Amino acid sequence: MDFVTVILIAIGLSMDAFAVSIAKGISVERNRRRSVILLASLFGGFQGLMPVIGWFAGLGLRDMIMEVDHWVAFGLLGFIGAKMIHDSTKSEEGKEGDVTLSVALVLAIATSIDALMVGLSFAFLEMPILIPVLIIGVVTFTLSYLGFIFGSRMGTIFGRKIKVLGGLVLILIGIRILIEHLL
Numbered sequence: 290m291d292f293v294t295v296i297l298i299a300i301g302l303s304m305d306a307f308a309v310s311i312a313k314g315i316s317v318e319r320n321r322r323r324s325v326i327l328l329a330s331l332f333g334g335f336q337g338l339m340p341v342i343g344w345f346a347g348l349g350l351r352d353m354i355m356e357v358d359h360w361v362a363f364g365l366l367g368f369i370g371a372k373m374i375h376d377s378t379k380s381e382e383g384k385e386g387d388v389t390l391s392v393a394l395v396l397a398i399a400t401s402i403d404a405l406m407v408g409l410s411f412a413f414l415e416m417p418i419l420i421p422v423l424i425i426g427v428v429t430f431t432l433s434y435l436g437f438i439f440g441s442r443m444g445t446i447f448g449r450k451i452k453v454l455g456g457l458v459l460i461l462i463g464i465r466i467l468i469e470h471l472l
């Protein structure tokens with residue numbers, strides 16, 4: 290597999306993390322620097338780790354994972370999106386101060402499940418895994434970081450309305466993942 294193909298795979302895998310980063314950037318009011326580093330690091334780390342897990346899992350677990358991955362992602366993203374919409378209706382005291390480790394972990398797992406399947410495909414192709422996962426991790430970190438910054442600027446300009454939109458985006462990403470896997 291050539292370098293350009295690996296870059297395109299990395300960009301494709303990072304799109305959900307990018308969208309979620311924009312949504313979280315919109316909703317976080319304080320500690321933005323800590324939040325963006327935590328979120329981008331976990332997104333990049335999980336996007337890099339999941340293909341390695343998939344690569345080692347091989348063919349044995351493929352069918353079992355494929356049966357539930359879309360439901361897990363749908364549930365997690367739907368819950369976080371609904372919470373963002375609910376939180377947008379609260380007063381100023383209800384705004385998020387920063388991204389907590391537990392929320393960041395849930396989002397990192399939800400947005401990296403597809404990367405597990407990419408790792409399985411790398412194993413099927415008997416492809417070395419180290420360089421692709423490093424590229425996937427770096428690309429995801431970078432796009433997540435930039436997405437959070439963009440979302441922060443949008444949140445400052447548009448306030449609560451953009452938070453509702455961010456929550457809807459997360460829910461729609463979850464629905465898209467579910468529909469793609471069910472059809």
